[in-house]
Amino acid sequence: MDHQGDEALAVRARGLTKTYGSGDAQVRAVDHVDLDVPAGVLTAVMGPSGSGKTTLVHLLAGLDRPDGGQVWVGGDEITAMKDRALAKVRGRIIGFVFQGFNLLQTMTARENIVLPLRLNALAPDDAWLDALVDMLGIGRELERRPYEMSGGQQQRVAIARALITKPRIVLADEPTGNLDTHASAEILAHLRQSCRELGQSVVMVTHDPTAASYAGRVLLFADGKVAGHVTDPTPDAVLAGLDALAGVER
């Protein structure tokens, strides 16, 4: 299958499969998933706990190797890439926000944010750093270390770190899970604006129907499979989709 020139898609997956454990303890976290993530769109992934959402975004970001299937980022198949090329994709094309933040504990917030620039030999962009700091409201935390910050503050730093390289694709695992409503709204609005104006593509795992409502498209995920979509989502529509997944009558 040739996906060169399929520029309308940021990420494409076919037959994506990932299994953990063996024997009776075997769990198929992602089960033959076919997925198209359109470019310039904020896509939310929703589903029950343990449905395989985090594994899915790890596979889409090239942070984990699937047991089967393929993933293309832009026109390049990352599942066939060697380490060097894959590292380049992770460092320059994709920005990732981890659920557990994964900040380096003895680096300051500023050092954590600019770390991807140093690691990928990219020129520092002070104006962009200032813009991110203003947007995320972490000006006073810049010289603090992660263990000196709250969970919400760490999450903002993790978001800034993912965005500092201006990646074409942002994959975020519960990026607003530790933020208050106001901060969440501000960040989600920014992500949506980036998608619209800069053509950035965002895939976001979330449990929050309100957060999902900022997306252009919501992917419903259950038992390692894509169980449905919600287009032009509202909180109610998302909730209805989730209820339908769970078989709940409203």
Next chain:
Amino acid sequence: MVAGIVGGAVMTAQVPWHLDQCASICAMSSDPVSWRSIAALVVVLAIPAALLTAVLVWTLGIRPAPTHEAAVHAALGEAAHAGVVRAALIGLRDGAAVAAAAYAISGSLHVAQETSHGWEPFTTFTDLWTTRAIEAVLLTLVLAAAHALAVWRPQRSPAARLREDAEPLPPARFGRGARAAAGIGAAAVGVIVGLALTTDQGGAAAVVAAGVAYAVAWVAAIGLVLGAVLPWARTLAPRFVALAAGLADGAGAPRLAAVLAARASSPTRATGRAVMAVGAIAFTLAAWLVVPTGVQQSDRLAMTLMVGAEAPDLATEISAIAGVDRVVVGEVMGRDDGTRPVVALDPSDLAGVDEDLARALETHPDAVVSSATSMDDVQSDAIAPDGIVPMVHSSESYVNAADVDGRGQGAAYLVYVEAGAARDAISMAVADLDVGEASWASSSFRYSDEPGTWQGFMPVTLTLALLLAPLALGAVRAGGRDAAMLAALGVESRIVRHALVIESAVVASVAVAAGAAAGVGTRMAMSGLGAARRSLGGVLVDSYPALMLESVPWVHVIAWAGVIFSVFVAVTAVAASAIHLDTPAEALRDGEVAR
């Protein structure tokens, strides 16, 4: 594991490996074990046991359970004393297990050694079974105490304990304990130097006081190294990692430089523990390795034959034996009055075969050349030396014949052989000669290697590997999460692995350099102090600086430092290659489990 290895190594070292050399004395019955002998052994072992406890708690950071698990227990309301008791019981259980294993292994080796040399089991060195049992009990108590101390000491809140491994290292301070060790050490040095300067040949009280001060100085030196020198090196290591980052940048490897710079800014407690432990091992080896300073007899001296009276033509007969190079005849002094036999020699007779001894006798014509440390052991009616020139590896004492006033008690024949001669055959040939009654011979031997240097190279290397492997693995494991994070941020796994190994090499270099330097310094200082202490017994010192420099086997120290460094870096390289950096998500999951 570390305690088990240490205990096993100590017990295994006591296995009579030399059964083929000790003939019938192997099975000589020893004094029955008494409570007094047990108490004496416990007192002797108390210091190493205390040191092992300190190393386990403060250097290796022993924990009865993972930090977060203890924190959860505390957060759920477990009282502090209950945690200490639980930890002590865990220590007792683990200690009993490892001590029993060490006892069984060393005992099996003992029996195997006996049977392989034709002895019945349990018939040689029977007192070692009790000795090892006492060591096993002490080892168990050490682990119990270490576990209890580890829980009792920090007194941190649950939240603090949860993040303690992630916190940056505190800056090195010359703390109260280090100041106390320095003060006590200085006082001990002052006692020894003061006694040496003010007392020509001290009485019993002065000798005892100097001996106590010497032991105190050792403990203070160890405390100072563990409490100040190695912690300082621990905080210094990240600067050298940053320097390596700068060098990598200058060498055109910006990504490697960036990773190293990130690692340099993240000196975790796990890294700090590695510095402390590697440094402590290097210190121990460097301080332990020692070249005995003193006159060394020629390695061509095969035996010394002493007879009640000089036998005519005996020297000629011995010289005629194939392989004998020269026979030097001396006069035996002082044997009848209970003192050690002292052989009076003409230094000129030794020219060409035993230059070191000849030079000592010429340089100190009024002194005895001996391994004795007290004048009481060498002076007699026949000789009244003004001091003792220290000698190593010899059971005989020598004096310049020109210094002898009284009549001798017999004749001594020093048999020097040609290089490569068959010594056993020569000894048997000498034994066949008619040397008359009242004769005795001692097989003179000289160690082919200095003790404590190359002897046991492989066992020590294996022990080092067993000690260092968990440290290196722990350091990589603790940094594995950050390494995975760096890979997730776009660094090639190859570069992350290189950075881990380079960081490990830099950290190990700093630790080994600091530990070995401290060990060498301690060894030199203690050699000087030891000589000063022995001077109270009449032992002469020509030059303290020269003695201190000569007491260090420099080549061996450097070689062992290289071994420590190599083992640590090799284990790190293996551990780094095992991290799933090509799948950072997996490594991060492992990190979650490891935290």
